[in-house]
Amino acid sequence: MNGRIGLVAAVCLGVFVGLGCGGSDEKPPITPEPEVTLPQAPSNVVAVPGDGQATVTWGAPSDGGSAILEYIVQVFVGDSEARTVTAPASETQAIITDLENGTAYAFSVVARNARGRGAASARSDAVTPHVTPGAVQNLVAVAGNQHVALSWEAADDKGMPLGGYVVTVRSETSEDATVTVPATELGTTFSALTNGTAYTFIVTADNGHARGPEASVEATPFTTPGAPRVTATTGSERVTLSWTVEDTGGSIITNYRVTAYLGDEVLRTVETSEPRLRLEELENATTYQFTVEAMNAAGWGEVSERISAMPTRAPSEPLNARCQGGDGWISFTWEPPEFDFGHPVTEYRLSAVINGNSTSWHTTELVYHVTEVPNDRTPFTFYIQARNAAGYGDGAELYCSTWPPRP
Structure with a gap:
């Protein structure tokens, strides 16, 4: 009897124990460790x-x-x-x-x-280690007629041979132009430039991988001036010249040289910094020739064409001037002046002050008949003058009046 009770109790205990474990024989799941791989390529x-x-x-x-x-x-x-x-x-x-x-x-x-x-990355682009060369030294520009010559001392190659020098020319009126000069040469010349235009020249040393610091210099090509254009005005025993120079050659004009000729003989040479000159102590009624040339930093330029000019003055007074008064009129006669100083007389002027008014009459003849005067025998002073290209000359003075019949 007791043995049966013990067996039942054991069975029951086993059942309860099983229930206490969850009532199942399955084991809990296990989380797997993450798989470690090689790194990917950079x-x-x-x-x-x-x-x-x-x-x-x-x-x-x-x-x-x-x-x-x-x-x-x-x-x-x-x-x-x-x-x-x-x-x-x-x-x-x-x-x-x-x-x-x-x-x-x-x-x-x-x-x-x-x-x-891990895997290797793709290779980078190939690069070449290098030094940067130094700057050229003592860069000099010498300007000439439509060209500039450059020279310099070699740049420090820093231990890496230079491939050459890169030279760029720049101006405000044109696009940049660049040339490469071999490393064995220490200069170059730029031609076909415009005189009077300022250019900047930039030189750098190049070793094929890097360029050194820039060295620069400015220069303006130029040449001698063109021929001046000359005009002349004359006076008594003098000629005044003035001129302009359109082509300065690209450089400031600093001086002018004027040469006076009588025929083929050089009479005098005068230098001046002004674009005008008065030459005095010349002979009236004598034809002279003159030339002018301009000078700039390049030297004396082209000589102007010869220009002729004759110093002159107004004529001397008319000769043998006479007057004759009548009833309401005065007649005048005269002869040409002794000297016209190389310029023919073109007209005569007869003038007087009548009743406080200046009055004048003009003629090309050697006689004149005046009626616009008071007919009362009042004398007036008349002047007769000859005129040429230089103007009116000295006047012949006459005292004349009308001569009406007496009552």
Whole structure:
């Protein structure tokens, strides 16, 4: 009896124990550990060359589930790996030193995590480490007729041979023009320039990879002036010359030279800084010739055409002037002046002050009949003058009146 009760109790206990475990024999699920892979390849690898070095940058890749421990930068010359350089995981750039200037290098980057090295990035474009040359020294420009000659002393190549010198000419009136001069030459000449135009010349040393600092100089090409255009005015025993110069040759005119001729004989030469000159102590009624030339920094320019001029004066007074009065009229007669000074008489003027009014009469004849005078035997002073290209000359003075019949 007791044995049966114990068995039942054991069975019941087992049932209750089973219920206490959830009432099932299944085990709880287990979460799997994430799978760790190699890092992916870095992206956007770019290299910037410097003096004996290159700065390489890249974009960080996916770490494959494990923190990146470092980067390995592979250095290539052509298709051959020259060496590798490690960079800490915290950086996405590396400065690769001890490179040879003038040699082209490319770079690839690999990331490493606890699992190992990942795939290498695409290679960067090849770059060439180089130096920057110095500036040319003592740059000099010598201007001439439509050209400028440049010269300079060699630039410091900083240990890397120069490929040449780059020379640029610039002005406000034309587009820039550039030429390359071999490194063995220390000068060049620019031709077909415009006289009087200011140009700037810029020279830089070039080693094929970098250009040095600029050196510049300004110059204005020029030549001797063109021929002046001369005009002349005359007076008594003098000639006044004036002139203009359209073509200055591209340089400021500093002086003029005037030469006076009598036939083929040079009478005198005068220099002046003004564009005009009065020559005195010349002979009236004598024809002279004159030339003018201008001077600038290039020297004396073209000689003007000869211009002729005759110093002159107004005629002397008419000769043998007479007057005869009548009933309401006065008649005048005279003879030509003794001297017309090289310019023919063109007319005569008869003048007087009558009743407070200045009155004049003009004629080309040697006689004149005046009726516009008071008919009362009042005498008046009359003047008879001859005129030529220089103007009215001295007057012959006469006292005349009408002579009406007496009552």
